[in-house]
Amino acid sequence: MADVHVPAAQKSALDRDCTTLSRHVFQQLHSISADAQDISAIMNRIALAGKLISRRLSRAGLMENVLGFTGDTNIQGESVKKMDVYANDVFISVFQQSGLVCRLASEEMEKPYYIPENCPIGRHTLIYDPIDGSSNVDININVGSIFSIRQQEGIDLDGSASDLLQHGRKQIAAGYILYGPSTILVYSIGNGVHSFNLDPSLGEFILSRENIQIPPHGSVYSLNEGNFWQWDEPVRDYVRHVHLQEGYTARYGGALVGDFHRILFQGGVFLYPGTLKKPEGKLRLLYESAPLAYLAEQAGGRASTGVENILDVVPEKLHTRTPLIIGSSEDVTLAESFLSKISPSKEPALVD
Numbered sequence: 001m002a003d004v005h006v007p008a009a010q011k012s013a014l015d016r017d018c019t020t021l022s023r024h025v026f027q028q029l030h031s032i033s034a035d036a037q038d039i040s041a042i043m044n045r046i047a048l049a050g051k052l053i054s055r056r057l058s059r060a061g062l063m064e065n066v067l068g069f070t071g072d073t074n075i076q077g078e079s080v081k082k083m084d085v086y087a088n089d090v091f092i093s094v095f096q097q098s099g100l101v102c103r104l105a106s107e108e109m110e111k112p113y114y115i116p117e118n119c120p121i122g123r124h125t126l127i128y129d130p131i132d133g134s135s136n137v138d139i140n141i142n143v144g145s146i147f148s149i150r151q152q153e154g155i156d157l158d159g160s161a162s163d164l165l166q167h168g169r170k171q172i173a174a175g176y177i178l179y180g181p182s183t184i185l186v187y188s189i190g191n192g193v194h195s196f197n198l199d200p201s202l203g204e205f206i207l208s209r210e211n212i213q214i215p216p217h218g219s220v221y222s223l224n225e226g227n228f229w230q231w232d233e234p235v236r237d238y239v240r241h242v243h244l245q246e247g248y249t250a251r252y253g254g255a256l257v258g259d260f261h262r263i264l265f266q267g268g269v270f271l272y273p274g275t276l277k278k279p280e281g282k283l284r285l286l287y288e289s290a291p292l293a294y295l296a297e298q299a300g301g302r303a304s305t306g307v308e309n310i311l312d313v314v315p316e317k318l319h320t321r322t323p324l325i326i327g328s329s330e331d332v333t334l335a336e337s338f339l340s341k342i343s344p345s346k347e348p349a350l351v352d
Contacts, residue, residue, distance in 0.1 A: 019207035021047055021185065021196050028191050038100060039149070039173065039189065042124060045094045046147055047205050050177035050185055052090050053130075053145060054198065057083070057137070057179050083137045084108055087130035087145065101126050102152055105164060105318060107287040112161045112318075124172075125150045125164065129287040132176075133255020142180045144257025148291040149173040161318065168290035168311035175295065176257050184208075186261070188298040193264070214301035217330040218267020222252045222259045230275040238338035256283065260292050260326065264299060269331035273306065273339065274323045281305075281323035285315045289324045302332040306339030 019027075025040040026032060088108045095101050095115065102119040105112040107129045115122070127148040136143050148171050153163040175187030183198035185205050193212045196205035221242050228236060242248050251268075253259050259270050274281040283289050293303030293310035303310040303326040313322055325335045 021187075021205040021207075024194065024196075024207055025189065028189055028194075038122075038124065041098070042100050042126070042149060043173070043187065045098060045100060046091075046126075046175075046177075047185060049087075049090045049094045050145060050179075050183060050205075051198065051203070052094070053087050053177070054179050054183040056086060057143070081131065081134040081137055083143075084131050084134050091126070091128055091130055091145075095126065098122070100124065103156070103161060104128070105161060105286065106130060107284055107319075110319075111159065112164075114159065120155060123152045125152050125161075127164070127286050127291070129284070132257045132288065133253070136253070136255050141255070142178060142253060142258035143255050144179060144261075145177045146257060146288055146291050147175055147177075148286070148294070164286065164318065165315050167314050168285075168293055171290065171294050174291035176260075176291070178257055178261050180258070184261070186212075186264070186295065188295055190298065193295050193299040212264060212299050214264055214296065214299045214328050215267030216300070216328055218263060218269070218328045219247050219249050220251050220263060220266060220268030221248055221271070221331070222250070222263065222268065223271040223273075224252055224254075225250070227275060230277065231273055232276060232279075232342050234338045234341040235271075235273045237341075238335055241338070256288055256292070260295075263327040264295070264301075267328045267331070269325060269327035269335055271335060272324045278321075279323075280321045283321060283324050285310075285313060285320045285322045286318060289313075289322050289326075292324075292326060296326050300329065301327055302329045304332055304336055306336055306342065 022040045022044050025043050026036060029036040029039065088106050092104055092113055095104060097117055099118050099121045101122040101124045103112040103114050103125045105125060105127045127150060129146040131143055132146050133143040150164060150170055151172055156163065173187060173189040175185065178184045184195055186193060186195045195209040195212060197208045199206050225239065251262060263270055272281060272283050289310050296303045297311065305313060305323045306325055310322065325332050
């Protein structure tokens with residue numbers, strides 16, 4: 001009989017190549033219980049949304065009515081891209097009649113979208129930013145989708161979704177999908193951060209990196225220095241300090257997901273501070289800051305408003321904004337040492 005012994009190194013590579021997203025979720029939860037199956041199924045639906053959006057983006061320049069603006073504005077008063085609408089509809093469509101989530105809360109929608117046929121069966125809520133960095137879509141630069149899963153508390157009869165107005169530690173999973181040279185899904189369910197690459201030949205997200213750790217210090221600093229004169233003096237002092245140090249490299253791509261992905265793997269810090277006119281900042285807490293803060297902490301990094309840990313911030317409204325400093329622990333602490341000098345009257349305001 002032929003010897004079918006497989007060398008250990010080859011077996012390890014095969015195991016990784018055969019580890020799909022759904023298999024990995026079950027391994028992380030150490031269970032095949034009903035709850036574990038729900039979380040795995042939700043992650044699979046998110047992955048399906050990512051595949052559909054990735055396909056659309058790869059063909060964007062060849063199709064009509066994909067690029068450009070719709071002419072509408074969203075709840076934040078921002079011009080809406082056609083891809084924003086498409087991606088938002090994709091997430092809704094893949095969860096319709098799934099029985100997995102009762103509500104979907106999106107940066108693009110004023111109020112959550114309820115799926116009556118899923119309620120009260122689906123006791124989870126999906127919170128997401130369908131296309132982060134949509135200004136990059138028309139010029140073929142990295143964009144992404146950010147997501148967070150929360151357990152629904154109560155039955156939300158009045159449709160206010162008030163149970164979502166809690167700190168970020170209530171998240172039971174978070175992650176993002178990066179659309180670039182390859183499509184990458186990164187997620188955590190509270191047991192480390194793991195990344196998967198979409199294999200087009202299989203149509204599956206396959207494990208590429210487990211237990212990612214952000215280096216405690218990195219050389220990259222990422223922020224929009226075009227806002228320099230709109231910042232408080234302590235923020236400008238921090239930037240001047242970085243300019244005087246050797247070894248720092250500025251990298252800013254205009255999509256939070258892309259900039260965070262670089263820092264997750266290479267270390268460094270991303271900042272989107274408040275401005276003199278808008279001390280609350282630009283980024284939405286529920287849809288952007290809190291999910292990425294969850295990943296950062298799981299990977300050994302930190303996320304802060306400058307005066308408070310992002311995951312401790314309690315939103316007042318669904319579309320609350322916050323300043324954000326996120327990345328390597330040492331680099332975030334350094335930035336905080338400058339931003340903490342902002343006077344109390346200019347501390348981040350939790351307003352819509």
